Amino acid sequence: MAQLEPDENCLVEPLIEAISGKWKLLVIYWLAQETSRFNQLQRNLGNITHRTLTRQLNELQEAGIVSRKDFKTIPPHVEYSLTPLGQSLIPLLRAMHDWAAAHADKLVGKK
């Protein structure tokens, strides 16, 4: 078993916190596909309210994972995309996905 670092947790907890919460991973997933406007993202996500998506996007922006570009036009045109930090998460999410795919039966079955 690989040795863990003593500082494991101080560092990893903010990461866990940043991607915790229903919809966050889905939002990251869709923004990894393409830069999106709010309505497009809401359509892709399906069953999410305007208010919830707004909150999730705000929290992802605060964490530095998502950026918001306002073109300051009338009618408004705003685009959301992954920041470089958000993009750097993709290989990690893939590793988490691979682990989860290999062990989903054990983990999900217990919940």
Added chain:
Amino acid sequence: MAQLEPDENCLVEPLIEAISGKWKLLVIYWLAQETSRFNQLQRNLGNITHRTLTRQLNELQEAGIVSRKDFKTIPPHVEYSLTPLGQSLIPLLRAMHDWAAAHADKLVGKK
């Protein structure tokens, strides 16, 4: 950027949930070092109450990450250890740690 799978989120969310919550990663960290009795774990963790550690251990057991062995002796002797599922998490936690170590300034700075 690596392509994410469409089922990314259904699978990864239970994993995130299982390791979310203050102390969980620290408990996994210490149990990765050695099988421990409750009091030993509590000493290693430092500032955790009996009640909180009990709850965290119960949740980790329900998720299939930690196992509890009761030797059924008087006085009681109970040991906690990582299950094979829990041990399989270590390389993933290391990858999360490495990502967090590389990006901690950006992520933590925004919170």
